[in-house]
Amino acid sequence: MRVLGVDPGLTRCGVGVVEGVAGRPLRMLGVGVVRTPADAPIGDRLVLIERGLEEWLETHRPEFVAVERVFSQHNVRTVMGTAQASAVAMLCAARRGLPVALHTPSEVKAAVTGTGRADKVQVGSMVTRLLRLDAPPKPADAADALALAICHIWRAPAMNRLQQAVAAHRTTKGRIS
Amino acid sequence: MRVLGVDPGLTRCGVGVVEGVAGRPLRMLGVGVVRTPADAPIGDRLVLIERGLEEWLETHRPEFVAVERVFSQHNVRTVMGTAQASAVAMLCAARRGLPVALHTPSEVKAAVTGTGRADKVQVGSMVTRLLRLDAPPKPADAADALALAICHIWRAPAMNRLQQAVAAHRTTKGRIS
Numbered sequence: 001m002r003v004l005g006v007d008p009g010l011t012r013c014g015v016g017v018v019e020g021v022a023g024r025p026l027r028m029l030g031v032g033v034v035r036t037p038a039d040a041p042i043g044d045r046l047v048l049i050e051r052g053l054e055e056w057l058e059t060h061r062p063e064f065v066a067v068e069r070v071f072s073q074h075n076v077r078t079v080m081g082t083a084q085a086s087a088v089a090m091l092c093a094a095r096r097g098l099p100v101a102l103h104t105p106s107e108v109k110a111a112v113t114g115t116g117r118a119d120k121v122q123v124g125s126m127v128t129r130l131l132r133l134d135a136p137p138k139p140a141d142a143a144d145a146l147a148l149a150i151c152h153i154w155r156a157p158a159m160n161r162l163q164q165a166v167a168a169h170r171t172t173k174g175r176i177s
Numbered sequence: 178m179r180v181l182g183v184d185p186g187l188t189r190c191g192v193g194v195v196e197g198v199a200g201r202p203l204r205m206l207g208v209g210v211v212r213t214p215a216d217a218p219i220g221d222r223l224v225l226i227e228r229g230l231e232e233w234l235e236t237h238r239p240e241f242v243a244v245e246r247v248f249s250q251h252n253v254r255t256v257m258g259t260a261q262a263s264a265v266a267m268l269c270a271a272r273r274g275l276p277v278a279l280h281t282p283s284e285v286k287a288a289v290t291g292t293g294r295a296d297k298v299q300v301g302s303m304v305t306r307l308l309r310l311d312a313p314p315k316p317a318d319a320a321d322a323l324a325l326a327i328c329h330i331w332r333a334p335a336m337n338r339l340q341q342a343v344a345a346h347r348t349t350k351g352r353i354s
Contacts, residue, residue: 041271041276041277042267042277042279043267043268043270043271043277044271046264046267046268046271047268047271047272050268050272070257080247080260083257083260083261083264084260084261084263084264084267085264086261087223087260087261087262087264087265088264088268090219090220090223090261091220091223091224091227091265091268093220094218094220094221094223094224095224095227099218100218100219100220102219
C-alpha cells in the first residue's frame with residue numbers, strides 16, 4: 001500500500017509518501033514541506049496548502065491519506081490553524097475518493113518507537129532507520145509526516161479487522177432483531 | 178456590496194446573501210443551510226460543504242465572504258468541526274479571489290442588535306426586521322449567516338479606513354528609516 005502522511009500546519013505542513021506492507025521493509029517515495037507565509041490572509045494560505053497537497057497527490061498517487069488527529073487542549077491559536085490545514089488535507093483526499101485515516105500523535109509515536117511519549121529526536125531517528133535514510137528528514141514536520149504514513153501501514157490491518165468485526169456484529173444484530 | 182455570510186458547522190452550515198450599503202435599507206438575496214450527515218466520514222462531509230458553498234458562490238456571485246471567527250474556548254469536539262467547516266468556506270472564497278472577513282459572534286450580535294450579549298431570538302428578530310422578512314429565518318444557523326453578512330456590510334467601511342491608516346503608517350515609517 002502507498003500512503004501519503006500529512007502533518008498539518010499553516011506555516012509548515014509536513015508531507016511524506018511511504019510504500020510497503022506490515023512486516024516487510026518500507027520504502028520512502030518522497031518527503032517535503034508545504035509552506036505558507038505567516039503574513040498572508042488565512043484564505044490565501046489555505047489555497048496554497050491545497051495547491052501543494054494536490055501536487056503531492058498528483059505526483060505520487062497514494063491509495064490512502066493519513067492525517068494527524070488534531071486535539072484542542074494545546075495552544076489555542078496554533079490548534080485552530082492546525083485544524084484548518086487538516087481540513088484542507090482531508091478535503092483534497094476525499095475529493096479524489098481516497099480513504100482518510102486519522103492517527104493521534106501518541107499512536108504515531110507508539111507505532112514507530114514503541115512508546116507514545118517519544119520525543120521528536122527519537123521519532124526522527126526511528127523513521128531514518130525504518131526507511132533506511134542517510135539522515136533524519138528535516139524539518140521535524142517532514143519526519144512526522146513519514147511517521148504518520150508508517151503508522152498507517154502498520155495499523156491498517158488491525159483497523160480493518162476491527163471495522164469488519166463491527167460490521168459483522170451489526171449484521172448479526174440486524175438479523176436477530 | 179453583496180456579501181455571503183457563512184455560519185460554519187459540519188452538521189449545519191448556515192449561508193445567507195445580503196446586498197446593500199451601510200445607512201441604506203438592505204436586501205436579502207438568499208438564505209439556507211448546507212447539511213452533512215453526522216455519520217459520514219469527515220473528509221466526505223467537508224466535500225459536501227465545499228460543493229454546497231460552491232453552489233451558493235456560483236448562484237449569487239458575492240463580492241465578499243464573511244465567516245464567523247471560531248474560538249476554541251467552547252466545546253472541544255464542536256469547535257474542531259467548526260474550524261474545519263470554516264476552513265472550507267475560506268478556501269472556497271480565496272480560490273475565487275474573494276476577500277474573506279472574519280467577525281466574532283459578539284461583533285455580529287453587537288452590529289445587528291446593539292449588544293454583544295444578545296441571544297438567538299433577539300438576533301433572529303433583528304435580522305427579520307432589517308431585511309423586512311415575514312418571519313425569522315430558520316434554523317438559527319441561517320439567521321446567523323444573514324447577521325454575519327449584515328455585520329460585514331456595516332463594519333466594512335470602518336475596517337477599510339483602519340486598514341488604510343495602518344498601510345499609510347507603515348509607508349511613513351518606511352520613508353523615515
